[in-house]
Amino acid sequence: MAQFDVIELIEDTKQGNALDAERVTGFVTAFMAGEVTEAQASAWMMAVCLQGISDDAASALTAAMVESGKLVDLSELDHTADKHSTGGVGDKVSLAACPLAAAAGSIVAKMSGRGLGHTGGTVDKLESIPGFRTDLSAKDFRAQAQRVGLVIAAQSHDLSPVDKRLYALRHDTATVDSPPLIAASVMSKKLAAGASAIVLDVKCGRGAFMQSPEEADHLARLMCHIGESQGRAMAAAITPMDQPLGRAVGHALEVTEAVEVLRGEGPPDVAELALQIATSMVLLSGAAPSLDDARARVEKARSSGSALDKLAEMVRAQGGDRRVIDDPARLPSARSIDVLRSPTSGRITWLDALRIAEVVESLGGSRRGRKAIDHSVGVRLLRKQGEDVSPGDPIVEIHASDPSSLDDAKTRIGRAMRVGDPAAPDPTQFEIRWIT
Numbered sequence: 001m002a003q004f005d006v007i008e009l010i011e012d013t014k015q016g017n018a019l020d021a022e023r024v025t026g027f028v029t030a031f032m033a034g035e036v037t038e039a040q041a042s043a044w045m046m047a048v049c050l051q052g053i054s055d056d057a058a059s060a061l062t063a064a065m066v067e068s069g070k071l072v073d074l075s076e077l078d079h080t081a082d083k084h085s086t087g088g089v090g091d092k093v094s095l096a097a098c099p100l101a102a103a104a105g106s107i108v109a110k111m112s113g114r115g116l117g118h119t120g121g122t123v124d125k126l127e128s129i130p131g132f133r134t135d136l137s138a139k140d141f142r143a144q145a146q147r148v149g150l151v152i153a154a155q156s157h158d159l160s161p162v163d164k165r166l167y168a169l170r171h172d173t174a175t176v177d178s179p180p181l182i183a184a185s186v187m188s189k190k191l192a193a194g195a196s197a198i199v200l201d202v203k204c205g206r207g208a209f210m211q212s213p214e215e216a217d218h219l220a221r222l223m224c225h226i227g228e229s230q231g232r233a234m235a236a237a238i239t240p241m242d243q244p245l246g247r248a249v250g251h252a253l254e255v256t257e258a259v260e261v262l263r264g265e266g267p268p269d270v271a272e273l274a275l276q277i278a279t280s281m282v283l284l285s286g287a288a289p290s291l292d293d294a295r296a297r298v299e300k301a302r303s304s305g306s307a308l309d310k311l312a313e314m315v316r317a318q319g320g321d322r323r324v325i326d327d328p329a330r331l332p333s334a335r336s337i338d339v340l341r342s343p344t345s346g347r348i349t350w351l352d353a354l355r356i357a358e359v360v361e362s363l364g365g366s367r368r369g370r371k372a373i374d375h376s377v378g379v380r381l382l383r384k385q386g387e388d389v390s391p392g393d394p395i396v397e398i399h400a401s402d403p404s405s406l407d408d409a410k411t412r413i414g415r416a417m418r419v420g421d422p423a424a425p426d427p428t429q430f431e432i433r434w435i436t
């Protein structure tokens with residue numbers, strides 16, 4: 001067979017010429033076979049970053065990436081559903097939405113990532129539950145999906161192995177933030193994980209990778225196009241990520257908040273997003289005949305406690321201490337808890353998700369520069385954007401393992417927040433926009 005002409009591919013992509021599926025597939029095959037060097041792959045991805053590629057070329061790239069590894073075969077299971085978030089701050093939606101969807105009739109089989117950049121990962125959050133195992137084999141993953149109806153595990157290395165190599169190159173060559181490359185990376189792993197329905201939560205704003213509604217919209221539509229072209233039922237929500245979602249940021253604190261949502265409590269933004277995502281999973285997976293019916297089932301799963309029971313069942317199945325679901329105080333807790341009080345009166349007009357994430361990182365809540373994550377640390381936002389404060393009111397609760405980090409955290413939180421005129425219009429609108 002003729003050698004794949006990667007130089008011509010790079011040149012054509014650089015000129016913005018159309019690429020057919022065969023050439024994009026040829027690139028992945030040749031890269032995996034060692035016929036395309038890392039320098040050439042990086043040059044091609046930079047050309048993709050600068051010129052873009054068509055949606056069909058992005059679909060072909062994704063399909064070839066899926067082919068590079070194994071597939072989880074869920075085809076004999078009915079109503080399988082998965083969800084994915086592009087990453088945010090305080091985003092514990094999977095921990096609530098997946099049990100809700102599972103208790104409402106879907107089989108939820110989700111492989112999750114660890115934290116990426118400043119965003120937290122579901123797998124890291126789940127690992128704050130003592131004993132909880134996320135490293136399941138594909139066989140155990142499938143078996144638990146069938147037996148329990150709910151499994152959330154770490155991304156298996158066998159799925160889309162080319163993504164791991166390309167992602168490392170993208171990280172080193174400033175080619176991460178390209179919609180077709182992000183879409184192919186995310187969707188290759190989602191498609192390989194096998195669910196027939198995939199619901200996406202594309203975050204948009206200061207604390208997200210997509211900063212503008214246009215970018216988020218483009219990425220969401222592209223990922224839906226890719227999934228649909230591979231025969232999956234797709235939906236995407238674009239959701240705000242300027243301030244953190246909910247009130248808790250930090251692993252164990254977020255698990256607690258997700259449990260609160262499943263108990264019928266919890267912050268309204270997290271609860272509504274979890275309910276909508278779960279509804280979409282139930283509808284798309286065919287477990288309910290209509291949107292209204294899917295929503296009613298999901299609400300019942302919450303009010304009856306069956307979603308909470310489903311979460312407890314999953315925790316037990318994966319070796320975790322299920323008693324934390326009844327009593328989240330059993331989760332790791334920080335040694336020092338302090339409160340930041342408002343120095344002034346007014347309305348919180350700005351609460352920067354990215355800076356809050358950096359505070360939690362500085363307390364030890366991320367892997368960056370450290371050997372292990374401290375699951376106990378984080379913040380609880382007692383006041384959020386649009387809420388009023390008076391002098392001395394507690395506004396943020398800080399959970400730290402090292403008491404000497406508290407002062408720095410308080411200074412950083414002060415920089416992440418602005419208190420303005422109490423008559424200022426409420427800037428906060430938690431608007432969930434669906435693309436189906």
Ligand code: URA
Nearest residue numbers: 116181182183185186
């Ligand atoms: N998450 C991924 O898995 N891949 C990307 O490219 C970006 C976010």
